[in-house]
Amino acid sequence: MPGFADSFWSNDYAGGLGVLFGKLQQGVMENRQILTLARLRAEAEDVYGQRLADIAPAADRVSGGFSRDDGATVRKAYDGMRTEMQEAAKSHQRIAQNIRDLVVHPFARWCEAHEARIQDSQDDLQARTKAHDRQAETVKKLRSNYFNKCRLVEDLEEENKLAFQEPESSPKNASQIPEIKVQPHKEEESRDDDDVFEIGDEIYQPDQLKTILSNMLSNIKMGETKVPILGTYLNTSAGSDIVEYLQRTMATSSMSYAERIGQDLISNGLLRLIGNVGSTFANSSRMFYQWRPKAFRLAGVPEKKQTLSRTFSMPISESSDSPVVGTVTEYLANWNVLNNSHPNETPAQRLQREARESDEKYKSAVNKLDQLRCDLEQSIFIHLKFLEQCELDRLKAIKTVILDFSGTISNVIPSLQSTVDKMMLFQETVQPLGDLRYLLETYRTGGFAPRVAVYENYYNKVDDQIFGVDLEARARADRKRVPVIVTAILTYLDHHYPDLEGDEARRGVWLVDVPLAQTHRLRAKIHNDATVSQEVFSDFDIPTVASLLKLYLLELPDSLVSTHVYEIVRTIYMTPAAESTDASRIAVLQQTLSQLRLSNIATLDACMNHFTRLIDLTSADDAYVTSLATTLSRCILRPRVETSLTMEEKHAVRLVRDLFAHKDAIFSELKRMSTLNHSSSVGSNRPRAISTNESNRKALMEERNRALLEKASATRGRATSPAPGTRHRRDRSSGGAETRFPIQTSPTANNERHRSSLGSHLAGTVNRNSLEVPAEGTSTPPEPVNGGIADEAGDRERTDSLTKGTPTRFVGGRRVPNSPPIEEGVRGVTLEDKPMDD
Numbered sequence: 083m084p085g086f087a088d089s090f091w092s093n094d095y096a097g098g099l100g101v102l103f104g105k106l107q108q109g110v111m112e113n114r115q116i117l118t119l120a121r122l123r124a125e126a127e128d129v130y131g132q133r134l135a136d137i138a139p140a141a142d143r144v145s146g147g148f149s150r151d152d153g154a155t156v157r158k159a160y161d162g163m164r165t166e167m168q169e170a171a172k173s174h175q176r177i178a179q180n181i182r183d184l185v186v187h188p189f190a191r192w193c194e195a196h197e198a199r200i201q202d203s204q205d206d207l208q209a210r211t212k213a214h215d216r217q218a219e220t221v222k223k224l225r226s227n228y229f230n231k232c233r234l235v236e237d238l239e240e241e242n243k244l245a246f247q248e249p250e251s252s253p254k255n256a257s258q259i260p261e262i263k264v265q266p267h268k269e270e271e272s273r274d275d276d277d278v279f280e281i282g283d284e285i286y287q288p289d290q291l292k293t294i295l296s297n298m299l300s301n302i303k304m305g306e307t308k309v310p311i312l313g314t315y316l317n318t319s320a321g322s323d324i325v326e327y328l329q330r331t332m333a334t335s336s337m338s339y340a341e342r343i344g345q346d347l348i349s350n351g352l353l354r355l356i357g358n359v360g361s362t363f364a365n366s367s368r369m370f371y372q373w374r375p376k377a378f379r380l381a382g383v384p385e386k387k388q389t390l391s392r393t394f395s396m397p398i399s400e401s402s403d404s405p406v407v408g409t410v411t412e413y414l415a416n417w418n419v420l421n422n423s424h425p426n427e428t429p430a431q432r433l434q435r436e437a438r439e440s441d442e443k444y445k446s447a448v449n450k451l452d453q454l455r456c457d458l459e460q461s462i463f464i465h466l467k468f469l470e471q472c473e474l475d476r477l478k479a480i481k482t483v484i485l486d487f488s489g490t491i492s493n494v495i496p497s498l499q500s501t502v503d504k505m506m507l508f509q510e511t512v513q514p515l516g517d518l519r520y521l522l523e524t525y526r527t528g529g530f531a532p533r534v535a536v537y538e539n540y541y542n543k544v545d546d547q548i549f550g551v552d553l554e555a556r557a558r559a560d561r562k563r564v565p566v567i568v569t570a571i572l573t574y575l576d577h578h579y580p581d582l583e584g585d586e587a588r589r590g591v592w593l594v595d596v597p598l599a600q601t602h603r604l605r606a607k608i609h610n611d612a613t614v615s616q617e618v619f620s621d622f623d624i625p626t627v628a629s630l631l632k633l634y635l636l637e638l639p640d641s642l643v644s645t646h647v648y649e650i651v652r653t654i655y656m657t658p659a660a661e662s663t664d665a666s667r668i669a670v671l672q673q674t675l676s677q678l679r680l681s682n683i684a685t686l687d688a689c690m691n692h693f694t695r696l697i698d699l700t701s702a703d704d705a706y707v708t709s710l711a712t713t714l715s716r717c718i719l720r721p722r723v724e725t726s727l728t729m730e731e732k733h734a735v736r737l738v739r740d741l742f743a744h745k746d747a748i749f750s751e752l753k754r755m756s757t758l759n760h761s762s763s764v765g766s767n768r769p770r771a772i773s774t775n776e777s778n779r780k781a782l783m784e785e786r787n788r789a790l791l792e793k794a795s796a797t798r799g800r801a802t803s804p805a806p807g808t809r810h811r812r813d814r815s816s817g818g819a820e821t822r823f824p825i826q827t828s829p830t831a832n833n834e835r836h837r838s839s840l841g842s843h844l845a846g847t848v849n850r851n852s853l854e855v856p857a858e859g860t861s862t863p864p865e866p867v868n869g870g871i872a873d874e875a876g877d878r879e880r881t882d883s884l885t886k887g888t889p890t891r892f893v894g895g896r897r898v899p900n901s902p903p904i905e906e907g908v909r910g911v912t913l914e915d916k917p918m919d920d
Contacts (some may be wrong), residue, residue: 084471087463095458096211097681100443103204105871106469109476110200113193116480120185120487125195128178134171138164154521155513161438166501173494180490189483196479203465217451224444230311231437237841238430249281281346282339288380294332295352302327304386309357317378317386318370320355325365340363352377380749528724529716534637537650549605549637554681560612563684570614571631572692585700592632592693593709594625601629627639635717643678643737645722650674655733668744672751683752686718690745699744711738 092098141164148157279286286294307318321344328340344363347353355361363371375665378385427435514905534550544551544559548567556565575591582588604622619627635642643651654670675683693714697707715734718741741748 086466090466095214095462099207099462102466102469103200106200106204106473109473110193110197111198112477113189113480116483117186117190117193120181120189120483123487124178124181124186126178127181131171131174131178134167134174137171138168151524155511155516159511162507163505166504170498170501172885173497177491177494178319181487184486184490185483189479192479196472196476200469201471207458207462207465210454210461214451214454214458217447217454221447221451224440224447226311228437228440228444231433231440235430235433237439238433242430245495272657279350281350282334282343292380292382294385296379297331298327299377299381301331301384302701304373307356307372309553312357315356315370315372317373319373320367321371322367323370324353324371337365344371345536347377419760455727465714494692523730526726526729528729530636530638531716531720531724532633546610548614548636549609550614550639552639553642553685556680557681557685563681563772565681565685566614567608567634568631568685568688570616571619571627571634572688574616574619574627575624575692579696582624585702588696589702589710591628591702591705592696592713593627593706594629596625596629600626604630605633607858632714632717634863641716641718641720642682643675643719644682645675645720647677648719648721648733652731652733653913655736664744668740668747671744672748672755675748676752676755680756683749683756686741687749687752690741690749691716694742694745705738707742708735711735711742714738813885 086102090102091100148160150156159270176897277633279288279291280342281291302319303323304317304319307315309315324344325337325340328334328343329337332343334340336345341363344353344365348355348361348363348371351374353363354374355363356372357369358369508818537545539545539546542555544555548556548565551559556567557563560566562569579591581589600622604618604626607618611618651671651674654667654674657667677688678686693710696702702710712735715732715738718738719734721728
């Protein structure tokens with residue numbers, strides 16, 4: 083491969099070196115670009131690292147976020163990402179510092195040195211080239227001076243030869259002289275007349291050329307031209323004027339063709355170049371050409387001549403084509419008036435001496451120019467090789483810079499990769515379901531528990547209100563044991579289960595998550611319609627109707643299994659399995675559920691009949707039973723107050739599963755207990771009318787509130803009842819100790835009020851089993867459902883044996899016991915069996 087020393091040469095030396103130094107200066111700019119790239123990357127990495135370092139403090143300033151949770155996987159992932167982000171910030175700052183230390187600072191110093199080397203070489207070669215060019219110009223001038231001196235010597239010799247020739251008297255010689263002079267002239271004229279001239283692409287005869295030259299000499303601008311040192315030339319024209327004439331009159335096709343015609347005029351001896359070396363014709367206003375005498379002779383036009391005076395005697399030959407006039411400056415420079423170093427020197431000797439001196443100066447200048455040329459070429463060789471090495475070093479330096487630049491980043495890549503891997507690990511450790519469960523378990527406040535704003539009539543009339551009304555009050559208003567809304571929904575579902583395709587769809591009716599808005603639309607249609615027409619249900623799908631029953635049970639003021647027995651149910655299911663059996667648990671459940679009001683028991687029985695029949699007919703598996711029990715658990719049993727502890731408990735779900743599994747055993751015993759209670763209450767005396775005296779209303783209200791608070795905080799043991807008067811006694815009871823069910827500690831206000839107000843109406847009613855679900859639209863008791871509990875007589879209310887002898891009165895529409903204040907240590911209710919009246 084050729085190197086710089088073989089590739090950047092030109093005739094004037096400067097051309098090739100100019101191209102080379104142009105590319106080398108481009109390399110300097112490339113170095114600056116790479117340096118700028120590295121410097122800005124370092125600054126960007128530094129700024130990026132600082133911004134990354136500012137993220138963690140900015141995130142920490144946001145209060146109330148992850149600082150409140152310790153156990154969630156998202157919190158751990160957040161802490162890990164925060165730490166890794168700080169490590170990433172340090173990594174980027176290390177990258178910035180490494181780029182500065184390994185790339186920017188070393189390469190910047192090298193670039194400055196490289197630029198200085200290039201500039202020094204360029205300055206040195208440029209100075210040498212200028213010195214060579216100046217010497218070349220000096221040689222040209224000395225050469226011109228030398229040629230002029232030589233021409234003057236020749237002219238002087240010609241003058242001397244003609245001026246000092248001895249006259250010849252011989253007639254023969256005299257006759258021969260004209261012949262010698264005239265005959266060649268005639269021959270020349272005849273030869274000129276016979277010549278054929280080729281100018282351009284045309285061939286002209288002398289007659290044709292005469293006409294052309296005559297026009298050219300007449301129309302082309304002609305004048306005098308002064309040439310330094312050489313003097314003044316007559317009959318000269320500029321090259322541009324000649325070309326302009328040729329293009330205008332001879333219709334030349336192009337500029338080059340016109341120049342070709344001018345060159346042919348020079349070749350044929352009609353023109354000659356003055357002031358320059360050579361005989362080239364060019365279209366230039368600075369190049370002048372003299373019309374030679376041959377042109378005037380062929381054109382037949384007289385030549386303009388001027389006799390020049392000289393400071394010394396020197397005859398001028400008429401045939402001379404270029405008489406040279408010596409300049410005054412040259413004459414005065416050579417005129418030594420006072421001290422003549424060359425005395426007695428003739429003009430011819432002086433001219434010869436000056437010619438020899440100019441010759442010596444010219445030779446010396448040429449030798450000096452040659453020496454400068456040799457030195458320049460040697461210096462160019464040295465610098466070209468040096469510059470080639472510099473450029474090669476620059477390219478290698480750029481390669482090293484790129485390697486170091488990538489190395490500074492790649493050195494930190496493992497830590498960045500580790501950071502990315504850890505972040506990927508953090509995202510793998512995030513468990514959305516686990517964190518959602520953690521959120522629910524830690525911060526949930528309770529399940530869906532709608533609170534209905536109920537219209538409270540002053541006279542305790544329920545009217546047509548359905549949702550949010552006490553279950554017993556609604557049943558009493560419907561004159562049924564089970565509210566009409568419950569009976570209507572269950573009956574509608576029984577009739578429309580066959581319309582569904584497959585047991586899976588039938589089982590899924592109760593598990594579908596129906597939008598609350600859709601359920602509310604159905605609720606709004608029947609809320610104030612106590613008749614509950616089943617045609618209303620036909621506008622909605624079956625899951626919406628089932629959802630309406632769940633919503634009705636949730637909107638009850640008290641759950642279907644009263645909140646009063648929640649602690650008892652909790653105790654039942656918290657008993658270790660080793661200490662209890664299914665039989666003992668079912669017996670305790672029977673006693674516990676027997677404390678519920680008859681309407682609650684009847685409604686619970688109707689619902690359980692429906693669900694167990696659905697489970698049996700669709701052959702549901704245990705998973706479905708569990709899902710159904712979980713869905714219905716809040717509808718059946720709810721705690722009085724939701725706490726984090728009660729939300730984790732599954733007692734309600736286990737209760738519903740037991741009701742599904744042991745429905746017949748539980749409700750058959752409840753039916754028997756209800757029948758015995760009804761029999762014992764038939765023969766009891768009618769309670770006396772309740773006093774409406776409200777003189778002690780305030781004291782009685784305070785006493786009632788105090789009793790309610792004690793009841794809420796009471797344990798399983800019961801204190802002695804403060805109720806005065808005759809107590810009801812039971813002489814015998816059926817069943818063993820395991821079937822004895824506890825008596826309700828405090829009857830509800832609605833139950834007491836209803837019993838006292840309807841006491842005179844009970845005598846003429848029809849007797850029926852107390853837990854029977856009445857048929858829709860009938861007043862006679864239907865057959866028991868699923869062998870269920872028979873309803874009690876008509877609309878007759880059973881008077882509780884515990885409240886029979888207790889004096890009561892109405893205060894503000896509510897029935898309150900009219901008892902004196904109770905001592906602190908004897909509050910509560912004491913249960914006592916009394917012999918039954920046969």
